[in-house]
Amino acid sequence: MTDSRLVELTLFPEAAINNTLASLGPTLAWFAWPPLVCHFQAHVYLCQLCGIGNLTNLIWLDLGANDLTGSIPTTLGQLQKLQRLYIAGNRIQGSIPNDLCHLKNLGYLHLSSNKLSGSIPSCFGDLPALRELSLDSNVLAFNIPMSFWSLRDLLVLSLSSNFLTGNLPPEVGNMKSITTLDLSKNLISGYIPRRMGELQNLVNLSLSQNKLQGSIPVEFGDLLSLESMDLSQNNLSGTIPKSLEALIYLKHLNVSFNKLQGEIPNGGPFVNFTAESFIFNEALCGAPHFQVIACDKNNRTQSWKTKSFILKYILLPVGSTVTLVAFIVLWIRRRDNTEIPAPIDSLLPGAHEKISQQQLLYATNDFGEDNLIGKGSLGMVYKGVLSNGLTVAIKVFNLEFQGALRSFESECEVMQGICHRNLIRIITCCSNLDFKALVLEYMPKGSLDKWLYSHNYFLDLFQRLNIMIDVASALEYLHHDCSSLVVHCDLKPSNVLLDNNMVAHVADFGIARLLTETESMQQTKTLGTISYMAPEYGSDGIVSTKGDVYSYGILLMEVFARKKPMDEMFIGDVTLKTWVESLSSSVIEVVDANLLRREDEDLATKLSYLSSLMALALACIADSPEERINMKDVVVELKKIKIKLLM
Known part of the structure; x- marks a missing residue:
């Protein structure tokens, strides 16, 4: 430490921030701003911390995991003694200022999990003390600066989950000290x-x-x-x-x-x-x-000769004939104004070769009853083991049911170009004239519905909270971070699946909708599950992200109350929503009795947090779509509650 006087700091809303920082001047050597230590009534813009440039003796600045917005203030470049800068896990936008390159003593720079855009400053390669650089999970683009590869003392470089382009040059071999190099998802x-x-x-x-x-x-x-x-x-x-x-x-x-x-x-x-x-x-x-x-x-040499013969004298002539026939068919269809759909497998993100129906029969023992793991209105889901040993879930659509084909096509269309740790992943598909199936990653722990209502299964308070954070994170991604907005339209416990680590994955995009503009709406008569359906969706078929928010609110109440919205106790004007509203002042009467015991020492604390969860659920299910909270704010509130529970 360059100054032995440490200051424990509580900041208050907006106007007081700069005055507080300015009054500290050079007395502060270490400044951490963890979530929930600072008390704000509204979002704080990072640019409101411009006065932080006055803290000239500061060597450690931690603003991570708050709800900061705005851009990175250029005044940070005045902190000449700064050695560690952490601003990860916020909602900061804009470009990374070159002013940070003035921090010649900077050893640790963490700006990950924000919304930073533009290019990475090439002058970062001129920071001789840099040991860790984390810029992952932003929207940074263009090439990685050549100057990076001259950072011989850099230990950790994490640029994952951006939109970086270009090639890796031979100079990457200059980073003699590097221990972790993560350039994935670019x-x-x-x-x-x-x-x-x-x-x-x-x-x-x-x-x-x-x-x-x-x-x-x-x-x-x-x-x-x-x-x-x-x-x-x-x-x-x-x-x-x-x-x-x-x-x-x-x-x-x-x-x-x-x-x-x-x-x-x-x-x-x-x-x-x-x-x-x-x-x-x-x-x-x-x-x-x-x-x-x-x-x-x-027989490897002979095998290649055989393959060459087959390719040259059999497949090529046959392929030419097939191409000619296909051309004639296409011409006839176009002449008759018949629409020719795009191949389904071309819709899948990073699609690999389609799998055959025979391979799926083999993987599931002829779709045997022992491998059946789920039934839906449009088909069956089977557990299967592919020839390469991968365990998968195989969703087979019953094409005799109206809407099954459209559901298959919709799921393929929606899953194109979206990827998130809390969304189920489609591996490949099987698409014949009379058979349609999706091959999905297998979720060994089953559905949230099973864990809530089956005997011998139990989720504690933290598990339920983590699952709901996972689901909210998936919806936040679909509503706010996709190039085309995605509305799920059918959020419910059976469509939330759990992997081996109890991480939740939202599944079943069979009636999901793509929207081209933020918060735009379109008319449809394809409905989801009535008990989870927003009023405007059920009555008028209006689709918007606010409909998903409503469904999430119902799900949030259900998970912590362990009451299905279609429970027999809810009749007439009494619904899950009105029941929770009527008992909002007595949360212990609402929540699942298995989560609380009246003799618990921390009962009052748990009740306080559960009250916050129910209040959040009610904010999601306001009758007017405009009055409902958005999923970004839902995620923030849930994480704050989680941190409080862990303290």
Whole structure:
């Protein structure tokens, strides 16, 4: 510390902020602003902290995980002694100011999980003391500055979940001290530079979900400190280098969803890897525990000759004939003004090869009763194990029911271009004239409905709160962060699925709607589940994000009261909503009795937080859509309640 006098600071709304900071002047060496320590009646704009430039002895500034908006003040560049700057987990917009490059003593810069846009300042490469740089989960674009690769003392670089483009240059090998390099979930293309094998201290490497091509460098076998490597969901080809067998500390490897072929190494750390590390590649072979075909080393040359003959003399002529026939059919249909739908698999994000109906029959033991895990109005859901060992959920649509085909097409359309940890993921599909099915990631813990109402299942207060934060986060993403707004239209417990870690995933987008403008509406007569339906949706078929907010409010009340909105106790004018409103002053009569015991020492505290949750639910289900809270604010309020419970 450069100054031994520490100040414990409580800030008050807006106008007092700058005056408070200015009065402290150089007396402050450390300033943390954790959530719920500062008391505000309204959102605080970060630019209201411009007076923070007066704190000239400040070496540590933590404003993380608040609800700050606005832009990063340029006055931060005046804090010449600053060593650590944390502003992650807010809602800050705008570009990253070059003024931060004046902070020559800055060692730790965390700006992740905001809405920062524009390019990354190239002058960050001129910060000699920088040890950790986290800019992940923003909307940053353009190339990674070349100056970054000269940061020889940088330990952690996290740029994940942005829109960064360009190639990785050979100069990446200059970062001799780097231990964690995360460039995942961007738009980086080109080849992986061989010089990356020079990063001898690298422990964690993630390049997943980019557009990288070419082979995995043999030089990766020199990354002897590596413990985790994720290269999944790219366009990598060639073989998996046998040199990787030398990585004795490697515990996690993921090269799935690429175009790799050839033999999977079976020595060193590979003895501990499972089939999931290699699924959905082009032509891998290897040991039985990888659940791929065995390598036929003796007949490999002959096999390639055979394939070449088949391609040249059989497939190409047949393909030409099929193309000609298809052209004629298309011409006839166009002449008759018949609409030709786009192929369904082209609608899926990062779609892989469609799976055949025969493969699904094999995966589910002919859609056997033992594998049936769910029934809906439009079809069945089965558990299945694909030939590569991946366990999946297979949603088969009953095309005899009206609306089943439209539901299948809608789900494919909506899932195009959306990706979030709390949304169910479509892996691929099967689409024939008389058979439609979606292959989804499998959720082993089942539905929220099962956990609320089945015997021998129980969710405690924290589990329920975490699940509702997950669901709210998914809706926040759909309503506010997608290029086209998505309205789910059918939120209910059976459409909330739980993975092994009890993380919630919102599922079933069969009647979801895409809206092109913020808060825009359109008319429809496709309805969801009545008990969760907003009044304007049920009566007039008006679709908007506010309808999802209403459904979420009903779900929030249901989860903590453990009362279905269609419970037999709700008859006539008595509904779940009116029941909660009537007992709002006596929350103990509303909430699930299993969550509370009157003898609990912290009963009053729990009741206070549960009252806040019910009040939030009521804010979601106001009769007028305009009066309802939005999902961004719902997420903020839920996280505040969670932090209070943990204190």
